[in-house]
Amino acid sequence: MARSKKANKEFWDAVMMGVKTVFAAAVILIFVFVILVNAKSFDIPEWGTTWQTATPEKRNEYAAILFGIVCTLFVLFFAAGTVQLVKESRAGVSIRR
Numbered sequence: 001m002a003r004s005k006k007a008n009k010e011f012w013d014a015v016m017m018g019v020k021t022v023f024a025a026a027v028i029l030i031f032v033f034v035i036l037v038n039a040k041s042f043d044i045p046e047w048g049t050t051w052q053t054a055t056p057e058k059r060n061e062y063a064a065i066l067f068g069i070v071c072t073l074f075v076l077f078f079a080a081g082t083v084q085l086v087k088e089s090r091a092g093v094s095i096r097r
Helices: 002-038 056-090
Strands: none
Touching: 002 056
16 A cells, blocks of 8 residues: 555656646747747747737737736646645645755
8 A cells, every 4th residue: 555655646746747847848938939039030920910900999808818818827827836835845845945
């Protein structure tokens, strides 16, 4: 029984490390994409440049949708980080040295 708990914990630790790695890679790729767009290294498709020509009503609609998506992602990442901190504190892992 003790062996299966240890193997299960190692598995979930590996899964959490994978999730952290994917998140870090996504953040880095977003910054790289923004830098490349600002440097005009490649052209943005037409659907990406329609913001300037959109009516004020459409801009408000797009802004509301984007705000909802960003808030949802923030809550998800905040909750995941909180759960991770609680798990690590229960396991005796400390960030203080």
